[in-house]
Amino acid sequence: MEEAGSGQVAQQTGFVHYEKDKCGILGQKHTQGQMTTTQAQETTAQEELTTTHAQATTTHAQATTTQAQLTTTQARATTTQDDQLTSTRSQTTTEAPPTTVEDQTTTEAQPTTTEAQPKTTTEAQPTTTQAQPTTTTQAQPTTTQAQPTTTEPQTSTADSPTTTEVDCGLPPVVPNAVSSVTGTGTGAQAVYVCNAGYALNSTNAVACLAEGKWDATPACLDIDECSANTDGCEHNCTNSVGSYTCSCNAGYSLAVDNHSCQDLNECSLTTDGCYHMCNNTVGSFTCSCNTGYTLQGDGKSCQDIDECSANTDGCEHNCTNTEGSYTCSCNAGYSLAVDNHSCQDINECNSNTHGCEQVCNNHGGGYSCACNSGYQLQVDGYSCQDINECNLTTDGCDHMCNNTVGNFTCSCNTGYTLQGDGKSCQVRTSPPVLQFTNQEILCSDLSAIVSSSDMGAWLKDTYVESTSTKVWVLKKAHDAKDLYEYLTEAAMANANSYDSDTTLNTHCDGTGHVVYNGSIYCDSHDNNNAEIIKIRIADNTLIVNVALPAGAGAHDEYSYSGISNTDTDFAVDEFGMWALYQTDSNGMKLSEVDLSDLSLSNTHTISVTTRGSIGESFMYKGALYTIESNEQSPTMNVKYVYDTLTQQEHTWSNAMSVPNPGSKVVMLDYNPRDQKLYMMVDSGSVLQAVRYSVSET
The missing domain is CATH 2.120.10 (Neuraminidase)
Incomplete structure (x- = not known):
């Protein structure tokens, strides 16, 4: 900042920050500046004189800096010549025509708010005049406001030399980055910050050179997060321009955090293809078969096991294969035991289904009929016929033989007593006690x-x-x-x-x-x-x-x-x-x-x-x-x-x-x-x- 006398203007350069919009066009986002103050008494009566003097200054010195479309102020003090954004800054020393005033006056234009106009920044550069009122006008992007003018007794000022400052214009656009600039003049800097997923290949700041151009522009290059192991992917990382994606191995699905992997239960999704049973495992699944089936080579289908042919049935007598199982059965005369494999003899004699007339003899897997003593088994194998022992002379009776059904008895003649053997006779002298x-x-x-x-x-x-x-x-x-x-x-x-x-x-x-x-x-x-x-x-x-x-x-x-x-x-x-x-x-x-x-x-x-x-x-x-x-x-x-x-x-x-x-x-x-x-x-x-x-x- 230059030192100024009592009639000079103090000025500070503003700081401008540029960012890319969605289309990559740099535009002005923020404007900062300080307004110029001259020592003069403020007066509402000098408002028209200040406006006229500002117009003359603008025309003679072209001291206005335009970075966008010029704002039409309420005073219509600034005229925009074209639609391109330009920034022009110059210092102009003019000699104003003689004016008769009692006091020298410094006029300061204050911001005025104008709606629905393009953002425009206008700065008036310091102007030195001899014997003329010196006025500094600074236009803000959206504000132009006429303030009261302070007029001091006018003095004569000698003409000052004009200094032209170098202007590098807007800094170059770097793809995939945002930038902020401190200005466009010599020594100004443009600072670049890459978007996420990119990194600068050099320093992040470039300066406006005295030759009127910007220093070598950096580039934002893609960061390969996968190679750098900064991706955080649990399983697989695939790099992409400016980013990366995580993926999971087969049998897993990406979690909601898009980085970690969680087991995929193929069984619950019914996509396993298992014929019988699906058993989920971490990252995969296995198929298994019901009892009586064996898993095939494809790991999914099941085939019946013929336990009978394989001699694994354990049936004591007969085996009949069924789908997924088998059944045991027993030969005639046997019944299946409670273990459904072994066979136990059926005691037909106890079941009263044998049909034997007198005696039933059970044996393994069958039975046979027999007759009591005194009977003979008939040709049908079931019925019995009485044997007349008296006719066979096998009775052994001393006196008389009396045939009975299935047996015989001996008796004695009158006066004899049958003895204890049931056959011999002896004269009975008294009845038995x-x-x-x-x-x-x-x-x-x-x-x-x-x-x-x-x-x-x-x-x-x-x-x-x-x-x-x-x-x-x-x-x-x-x-x-x-x-x-x-x-x-x-x-x-x-x-x-x-x-x-x-x-x-x-x-x-x-x-x-x-x-x-x-x-x-x-x-x-x-x-x-x-x-x-x-x-x-x-x-x-x-x-x-x-x-x-x-x-x-x-x-x-x-x-x-x-x-x-x-x-x-x-x-x-x-x-x-x-x-x-x-x-x-x-x-x-x-x-x-x-x-x-x-x-x-x-x-x-x-x-x-x-x-x-x-x-x-x-x-x-x-x-x-x-x-x-x-x-x-x-x-x-x-x-x-x-x-x-x-x-x-x-x-x-x-x-x-x-x-x-x-x-x-x-x-x-x-x-x-x-x-x-x-x-x-x-x-x-x-x-x-x-x-x-x-x-x-």
């Missing part, structure tokens, strides 16, 4: 169907060849008609669990009934005279009824002591069926009963006792055993025995006793089928079904 063991209580309380006051009987089939497991209970001792049937002895444990309840079409009396080969034999209640009947249980049909000999008791005429209405008592032993009854007061009658027509034969008269003097009786191997009293407890004495083989009567004294587990026995019968003694026992408040095993001492 018996013992009773192995007590069984099949039902501890029959009161649900039979009360102790009603009495009753419980029965099993006495036919030795019968295979029936059924048990029957006939309710009451008088007018008995309710027959309860249980399929098994175990079912009888609960009296209410009977399987059927039949009301007999013909009613019975007493408790001396027996069941033989599916029919019940009893003393008839429906006839006023003594009559015995046979009823087939299966269809409740009366098969036959026969009157007893004249005088036979009926309806409680000759009953046991303490048991009402048992005028006729049926019994079955190894020799057949018997009927014990009474025709007069002199004694009892014991007759064999024909099982078909109920005709009586082989009748024995027992004179030593009567029905009213005994409590109960039973038959065992042709001998009649009578109980002294049915109310003796815990045992009942057997004092009178009649042997039908020797036709002798025997009176014993404490030779034999029968157990009584209750207070009174209301029914007593021997069953040769299981060789057990059956009782209906009154235990005070309930009736019990009790049984004992019988053997000879």
